[in-house]
Amino acid sequence: MLDTVTDLKSLLNDPSLLETRAYIGGQWVEGDNGTYDVTNPARGDVIAQVADLSRAQVAGAIAQAEAAQKEWASWTGKERAAVLRKWFNLMMENQNDLGIILTAEMGKPLAEAVGEVAYGASFIEFFAEEAKRIYGETIPGHQRDKRITVIKQPIGVAASITPWNFPNAMITRKAGPALAAGCAFVARPAAETPLSAIVLGVLADRAGIPAGVLNIVTSSRASEIGKEFCENDAVRKLTFTGSTEVGRILLRQAADSVMKCSMELGGNAPFIVFDDADLDAAVEGAIMCKFRNNGQTCVCANRIYVQSGVYDEFAAKLKARVETMSVGDGLADGTIFGPLINGEAVEKVQEHIADAKAKGGNVILGGASSDLGGTFFQPTIVTGATKDMLVSVDETFGPFAPLFKFEDEDEVIAMANDTIFGLASYFYAKDLSRVYKVAEALEYGIVGVNTGIISTEVAPFGGVKQSGLGREGSHHGIEDYLEMKYICMSV
């Protein structure tokens, strides 16, 4: 049982990793607004009380970042790479402790949490390497006496707002390229999961990242902090992962200062199973894709389309596999499905299931809260899903798998693209020309073909349509933190 912060400390190999103060300008800082409670979603127990910063303190953090940025940018790429590499090493050396902290505040099973820490650290490793490869360009002059050079420079101070579902990796995917580029960074983690962010500050400090280059600002007041980030002229880049609704608000707020924005927003991922697919592989892919993090991931399948010839078999196989998977505390052995983050998340899953049932859906597995109570929910599969159901337009963000039936390729492509979102999509098929045609026709930033897992630091992650702006990860990911400068010289 994790009743208090002392209990959580006792689970850690290095209890000093559990810090509850904010990290600003290399100092550990108490909140002007006191503290707020961080709870364990499995039981609702308070596990820590974290610094609740005021807007003025966040402005102070931005000032510290601004003061530190120029010196940091003057370091060579190789020098920046060396400390980023140390930061990566420290994350991996403390991977299990970081995983325990993450599970305690977010709820996902420990194996997934430890996996997320490795995934998060991979962005620091990758961008440490990229720090040495920020190349410019020479362009043939437009007149005989002209020489044109393009250099790339850090954009300045970058600020991030990140969600609770990936409390580690969503920060590192932004901080890695920002710091590698020579930007200073101010991170505001989700109020639900500040401890995983703060521990990144602890390790950054140990790695020798200079004071002010990385700042972690914790606060229970999301909208105030969002406003400060958008309205403070020293912030030149805002990077956000979260809902499309909040992304729109931030974009509006950021318009006045014309800052560069990256938005990784909501999805409504289709997962398509064609009749020539390897069905067992498709079932495994659907499980990974739909139920990763208990369905609480922006790239989780939201709508599963299965061609009529294999529909019943796929449904039976999926049910048989999912019913063997257990729901439980994230720290308990064998848990596959942890708790949902909070009561609101449970209500949304319930609403989508009730709506599906009312519109003719047939619950073949689950459908209700788990006997464990709290926010534990049974993984649920519904057959007979139709496009008038809520789930076809709205991301459930929970363990609900609706199975839609389709007849042909054109029909399913039209259904899959019939959404304002365009983040991830998936399909299983063997026919090569179908594979190419469908991959090209899906209006999404990411297409998984015969795989349910597409996330990696080496590929560009991001969406089209109202799923966002910009790409994170890969060599493209650093571009969002750089400005191009064109130098025109007359010789």
Ligand SMILES: O=CCCCC(=O)O
């Ligand atoms: O909710 C979105 C988090 C993205 C997780 C990933 O990188 O796969």
